[in-house]
Amino acid sequence: TRLVPAGAAVLRRFGSWEALLTEAPFDELFVLERRGAASEGTSEGEATTLVVLPRLASATHRTRILRRGQAVLASRLQAELSVWWREGKVALPEYVQRRIDWQDHKPKLPFELQIMSRSKDRVRIFDEKFLYRRQLVRARNEKRKERRGEWAEERKKMQDEKLESQKRRRDKAVAALDSQKCSGLMGRSPGLVSSSLQRRAR
Numbered sequence: 475t476r477l478v479p480a481g482a483a484v485l486r487r488f489g490s491w492e493a494l495l496t497e498a499p500f501d502e503l504f505v506l507e508r509r510g511a512a513s514e515g516t517s518e519g520e521a522t523t524l525v526v527l528p529r530l531a532s533a534t535h536r537t538r539i540l541r542r543g544q545a546v547l548a549s550r551l552q553a554e555l556s557v558w559w560r561e562g563k564v565a566l567p568e569y570v571q572r573r574i575d576w577q578d579h580k581p582k583l584p585f586e587l588q589i590m591s592r593s594k595d596r597v598r599i600f601d602e603k604f605l606y607r608r609q610l611v612r613a614r615n616e617k618r619k620e621r622r623g624e625w626a627e628e629r630k631k632m633q634d635e636k637l638e639s640q641k642r643r644r645d646k647a648v649a650a651l652d653s654q655k656c657s658g659l660m661g662r663s664p665g666l667v668s669s670s671l672q673r674r675a676r
Contacts, residue, residue: 495526499542503529552577 488494495504508522531539555577566574582588585608590599597604 492524499539499546502539503531503536505529 484491484494488497492506494500495506505527507525507527509525510523555574565571589604592599
């Protein structure tokens with residue numbers, strides 16, 4: 475049954491069922507009460523009985539609470555698998571790092587395994603025409619990827635050359651102004667009317 479692994483998982487994660495049921499948002503589904511001290515005539519030092527009572531919630535509300543709980547547990551697991559505890563440490567092996575990355579994005583299955591999941595009633599699994607078309611598409615995509623990479627490198631070189639030419643032209647203009655002792659032309663013009671006259675006019 476599923477109760478055995480669930481119980482072990484709850485005890486390892488939260489320590490007890492009481493801690494799980496009092497954890498948000500699961501506390502919106504259940505309420506815990508301790509009973510038995512005064513009614514049963516026991517002393518104050520004796521242990522009381524823990525009673526779990528359900529809360530009134532509609533099916534839609536209950537589904538939303540369970541979804542929130544799933545998100546909370548997933549975020550907690552992701553936080554534990556994050557790299558904050560790996561800062562300043564030696565890099566993980568490639569195989570271990572790849573398994574950790576699978577938590578966020580699982581890689582696609584090989585094409586040979588993907589085609590085996592196609593419906594046998596509608597298409598043949600090992601169809602020569604389909605395999606040939608896929609081979610052509612794969613070759614086309616590889617060529618496009620190579621062209622995009624070449625164009626990205628060429629565009630980066632063009633941008634670097636453009637920035638370099640702009641810098642050379644600016645340096646040349648600044649050097650010409652410095653030689654003629656008129657570097658003030660590159661700044662803000664004071665205008666024909668002084669600031670004192672502008673204040674008086676206002």
